Amino acid sequence: MTIKVKNRIKFILIILILLLSPAFLYFVKNKDLIAIKTFNFFKEDKNYINIENISIANGEEKIYKELDVSLPIFMYHFILDDYGENLDVENFLRPSTLEEQLKYIVDNGYQTVFVNEIEDLSNYTKPVALTFDDCFVYFYNNAFPLLKKYNQKASIYIICNYVNGPNYLTSDQIKEMIDSGLVSVQTHTLTHRELTSLSLNEMQKELVDSKKYLESTYDIKVDTICYPIGKYNKNIIEVAKNNYKYGLAMSGGVYYSNKHNLYEIPRIYANRSMSIDEFSSYLRKSKVNIIY
Numbered sequence: 001m002t003i004k005v006k007n008r009i010k011f012i013l014i015i016l017i018l019l020l021s022p023a024f025l026y027f028v029k030n031k032d033l034i035a036i037k038t039f040n041f042f043k044e045d046k047n048y049i050n051i052e053n054i055s056i057a058n059g060e061e062k063i064y065k066e067l068d069v070s071l072p073i074f075m076y077h078f079i080l081d082d083y084g085e086n087l088d089v090e091n092f093l094r095p096s097t098l099e100e101q102l103k104y105i106v107d108n109g110y111q112t113v114f115v116n117e118i119e120d121l122s123n124y125t126k127p128v129a130l131t132f133d134d135c136f137v138y139f140y141n142n143a144f145p146l147l148k149k150y151n152q153k154a155s156i157y158i159i160c161n162y163v164n165g166p167n168y169l170t171s172d173q174i175k176e177m178i179d180s181g182l183v184s185v186q187t188h189t190l191t192h193r194e195l196t197s198l199s200l201n202e203m204q205k206e207l208v209d210s211k212k213y214l215e216s217t218y219d220i221k222v223d224t225i226c227y228p229i230g231k232y233n234k235n236i237i238e239v240a241k242n243n244y245k246y247g248l249a250m251s252g253g254v255y256y257s258n259k260h261n262l263y264e265i266p267r268i269y270a271n272r273s274m275s276i277d278e279f280s281s282y283l284r285k286s287k288v289n290i291i292y
């Protein structure tokens with residue numbers, strides 16, 4: 001090798017070191033941040049959630065914060081003493097039972113949250129979510145006054161084509177509940193038909209048009225679909241993913257952020273015979289751990 005070639009190699013090596021050293025220094029300085037970012041990137045496929053960007057005071061740098069959440073989400077239907085001729089007696093929770101549960105929540109320091117806060121629970125320590133399906137007028141008459149009395153939040157799932165119909169919520173009642181700040185109004189489709197029994201077109205219409213109706217009529221953001229009768233399949237989840245951030249199932253117990261995905265969020269059936277002991281045993285599973 002001639003001296004000329006050796007010098008050229010030396011020169012190239014020096015240039016390479018000069019070029020790479022800022023990247024090396026950046027890596028050393030930010031290795032924790034890079035590690036967390038990479039970690040989160042690989043986790044995305046597995047439906048991990050709760051990764052928040054929290055700006056530090058200078059507004060420049062960001063810390064990546066991950067939450068490990070256990071959230072009991074209770075599912076209610078009718079809040080009514082009298083179940084009439086109805087055979088689904090368990091769907092009819094007494095208003096006094098709901099009041100006992102709300103009182104327990106308040107007295108024991110639990111905090112009601114909306115379902116669509118599920119990825120942002122860092123400000124809570126003992127969250128619980130209350131959800132009401134179908135939402136006939138009995139919700140407005142019997143549950144809403146209790147939510148106001150105890151100042152607690154609930155998410156409700158509206159059958160859009162029923163609004164202003166017999167025994168159903170009126171649009172004025174829906175507006176009043178939205179304005180209270182205690183009720184998050186979300187969709188339970190247009191007609192409550194079983195989505196798995198519909199054609200692709202009809203199913204899409206149920207998901208897309210009900211969202212459009214609620215958003216345009218009430219000027220709200222609708223990001224959660226509650227599948228009627230808890231029935232869904234791969235196609236339905238695909239359409240849900242294109243239109244919503246969250247999908248609610250009807251069973252499955254407590255929601256765990258490291259286990260469940262956001263389009264099959266499990267719930268606990270709060271039925272007529274649920275005792276306060278059973279109710280509180282689910283509440284005790286509520287947890288928010290911050291993992292840095």
Ligand SMILES: [Zn+2]
Pocket residue numbers: 133134188192228229
């Ligand atoms: Zn329903």
